[in-house]
Amino acid sequence: MSDPTEPMKRTPLYDAHVARGARMVPFAGYEMPVQYAGENGGVLNEHRWTREHAGLFDVSHMGQATITGAAAVSQFERFCCGDYQGLKEGKQRYSLFLNDEGGILDDLMAAKPSGQDGLFVVVNAACKDDDFGRLQAGLRGDATLTRLEDRALIAIQGPEAAEVMARHNPELADMGFMDSRKLRLFGVDAYVSRSGYTGEDGYEISVPAADAERIWNTILEDDKVRPIGLGARDSLRLEAGLPLYGHDADETTSPVEADLAFALNKRRREAGDYPGASRIQAEQAGALKRVRVGLKVTGAPAREGAEIADAGGVVIGKVTSGGPSPSLGSNIAMGYVPPSHSVLGTALKVIVRGRPQDAEVVAMPFVPKRFYRKPEQPAA
Amino acid sequence: MHYTKDHEWVRVEGDVATVGITQYAADQLGDVVFVETPEAGKAVTKGDGFAVVESVKAASDVYAPVSGEVVEGNGALADQPAIVNEDPTGNGWFAKIRVSDRSQLDGLMDQAAYDAYLASL
Numbered sequence: 023m024s025d026p027t028e029p030m031k032r033t034p035l036y037d038a039h040v041a042r043g044a045r046m047v048p049f050a051g052y053e054m055p056v057q058y059a060g061e062n063g064g065v066l067n068e069h070r071w072t073r074e075h076a077g078l079f080d081v082s083h084m085g086q087a088t089i090t091g092a093a094a095v096s097q098f099e100r101f102c103c104g105d106y107q108g109l110k111e112g113k114q115r116y117s118l119f120l121n122d123e124g125g126i127l128d129d130l131m132a133a134k135p136s137g138q139d140g141l142f143v144v145v146n147a148a149c150k151d152d153d154f155g156r157l158q159a160g161l162r163g164d165a166t167l168t169r170l171e172d173r174a175l176i177a178i179q180g181p182e183a184a185e186v187m188a189r190h191n192p193e194l195a196d197m198g199f200m201d202s203r204k205l206r207l208f209g210v211d212a213y214v215s216r217s218g219y220t221g222e223d224g225y226e227i228s229v230p231a232a233d234a235e236r237i238w239n240t241i242l243e244d245d246k247v248r249p250i251g252l253g254a255r256d257s258l259r260l261e262a263g264l265p266l267y268g269h270d271a272d273e274t275t276s277p278v279e280a281d282l283a284f285a286l287n288k289r290r291r292e293a294g295d296y297p298g299a300s301r302i303q304a305e306q307a308g309a310l311k312r313v314r315v316g317l318k319v320t321g322a323p324a325r326e327g328a329e330i331a332d333a334g335g336v337v338i339g340k341v342t343s344g345g346p347s348p349s350l351g352s353n354i355a356m357g358y359v360p361p362s363h364s365v366l367g368t369a370l371k372v373i374v375r376g377r378p379q380d381a382e383v384v385a386m387p388f389v390p391k392r393f394y395r396k397p398e399q400p401a402a
Numbered sequence: 403m404h405y406t407k408d409h410e411w412v413r414v415e416g417d418v419a420t421v422g423i424t425q426y427a428a429d430q431l432g433d434v435v436f437v438e439t440p441e442a443g444k445a446v447t448k449g450d451g452f453a454v455v456e457s458v459k460a461a462s463d464v465y466a467p468v469s470g471e472v473v474e475g476n477g478a479l480a481d482q483p484a485i486v487n488e489d490p491t492g493n494g495w496f497a498k499i500r501v502s503d504r505s506q507l508d509g510l511m512d513q514a515a516y517d518a519y520l521a522s523l
Contacts, residue, residue: 056459057432065458066433253432257458322436323456346435346458353436375438375454 033082034174034231038238042249049252050147052083057251068254069348072220073389076180077250078241085150086170086213086228090140093163098132098141101157103277103296105287112136114202114215118277118285119145119153124298124305125273126280128153129265131226133202135213142202142213144175144226146267174234179224179258182246184394187225190241194225198396208237216394220255221262221387223394260354261347263316263386269326270314270342270356278305279358281314281386312339312358316386317372319344319353321379324372330357331371331378338363341372349389355381403491404467404510407519411491412467412510419468419499419507423455426520428490431457434483439475439496446472446499448506453496455486468506470499 030053039046043059057065071077089098095106104117114133118126128149133142145153157167178187188195191207194214202215213228229237241247256266265271271280276298283306290296294303317324323345330339344355355372363370366385371378404412409427413420428434436456446452451463452472475497479485486494501507511519 064433066435069458253459322438322454323461325461346456348458 031083033080034234035080035082035176035238038235039080039249044249044251047252050083052147054083055080055249055251056253058249062248065251065253065257066348068248068250069257071248072180072222072250072254072258073349074181076178076182076186076224076244076247077220077254078238078247079177079179079250079255080174080238081177081226082174082231082234083147084175085143085145085147085154086173086175087143087145087154087157088138088140088168088170089143089157089161089165090168091164091166093161093165094140095134097161097163097165098143098157099290099296101160101297102130102132103286103290103302104132105289106132106134106141108287108289109134112201112203114200114217115287116285118282119156120277120297121273122297124276124301126267126271126275126277126282127156127273129267129271129282129285131215131217133213133215135202135204135215137204138213142204142228144228148268170228172231173228174231175226175228176234176238176241177218177224177226178241178247179218179220179222179250181223181392183222183224186241186244186246189244197225199223199393208233208240210237219262219264220258221264221389221391222258223392256343257345257348260343260345260356261349261387261389262391263356263388265314265356266343275314275358276302276305278302278310279312279314310361313361313364314342314356315359315364316384316388317341317344317355317357317370317381318384318388319355319372319379319381321353322374323353324355324374324379324381328355328357329373330359330381331373332363333369333371335371335378337373338370347388354384354388356386359383404507404512405516405519406465406467406510408465410464410467412507414501414507417501417504418473419470419501420495421464421467421497421499422495423464423486423490424516425490428487428494431455431462431486432459433457434486436461437479437483437486437496439477439479440472442472442474444472446470456483464496466499467510468499468501468503470502473498473500
């Protein structure tokens with residue numbers, strides 16, 4: 023985690039945010055825009071704009087690195103539960119770094135971008151020094167980690183994102199969900215993946231820091247695009263049922279508990295060759311004490327830390343994130359409960375300011391995901 | 403109108419104080435999505451939280467600028483919390499409180515003092 027005594031860092035887009043009247047707040051050691059000014063700004067406006075049009079996000083605080091060398095992929099796999107040997111070139115995959123007890127150290131995206139050897143990795147801002155330090159110290163053979171600290175990361179998300187970006191490079195329209203390419207965009211070498219963390223279609227675009235402000239402002243010239251702060255980023259990912267590391271998952275929670283077992287890929291699961299396999303195998307065999315669920319909450323929003331009780335009032339777990347859902351107009355939350363209380367439709371209570379309120383276990387995502395899947399090519 | 407350092411405002415008519423949050427507080431919160439106001443009859447103590455206002459991001463207490471008994475809570479805010487952003491010092495009031503000790507009003511800021519306080523932030 024970041025040291026509070028260190029001065030706040032700024033992304034290459036700091037000046038661009040201030041110029042647009044952003045309210046800057048500390049986040050993971052960076053001064054980041056939480057929301058923008060003006061009649062189009064504010065968390066609710068920015069949230070809705072992203073769901074209906076296209077939102078532009080500065081995620082340059084996140085950690086970017088490449089891992090190269092003949093041993094890059096096999097060495098990288100030792101730290102996570104993903105099958106990257108089986109990942110096709112040009113594809114990206116979500117995974118989890120695990121400790122030896124099967125706890126989640128971070129969640130991440132790693133890709134084999136077409137046009138580039140090795141892996142391109144993006145990790146959470148608050149964890150990047152720990153993640154990259156662990157990799158640097160532990161990668162063996164010729165596997166080499168290179169931090170890309172001179173690159174910015176920009177996400178464009180929303181139903182109009184693809185149309186907007188196709189004007190800048192038509193090749194982007196040809197990418198499917200979780201495709202990853204290194205290509206020329208805005209006159210620079212960019213790593214582009216068709217992914218994001220809002221539940222919408224869109225792209226994450228890594229560009230040189232020196233070009234970031236020009237590219238940011240160029241994308242914003244399109245009326246379909248508005249800048250979106252961390253406030254709406256959080257409410258968007260909550261609606262999409264996506265966990266926020268450090269809140270909805272941490273080093274004590276396993277992938278099974280966090281309902282992220284899909285990230286434990288088949289080859290790794292069958293081989294049992296990932297960190298913490300004994301705990302995770304036991305949990306998958308039934309020895310599971312708690313699991314992350316979605317909750318629909320009646321009454322006041324239930325925030326992180328609120329207790330979850332069973333229908334009889336016995337405390338059985340805690341909310342890990344929660345708040346209003348601008349898209350649904352109701353309050354939603356994620357939290358951990360025993361598997362016995364995790365079945366969809368289970369009536370529970372959340373304790374807000376000392377008072378029990380009704381809550382119900384519901385499916386996640388709360389709002390349907392709208393990722394872009396390329397149509398299947400007809401057989402020749 | 404009088405003000406607290408926590409950005410509540412107070413307007414006194416007779417022995418009843420109408421209480422709300424200031425424009426500055428409403429702007430700082432951003433979009434208000436939930437408000438909880440007290441029921442009539444509830445005893446409130448100066449400095450204690452007597453209402454709750456929530457933005458998308460967080461819940462904040464609203465502190466009682468004076469002690470007394472709640473005469474009326476603004477129930478309209480439950481259905482239309484955005485009134486707090488639109489008209490914080492008018493229709494966005496939180497509660498009317500029958501003041502038990504008028505001398506507590508002396509410790510509050512007047513408009514000039516509050517303006518100077520905002521300028522110092």
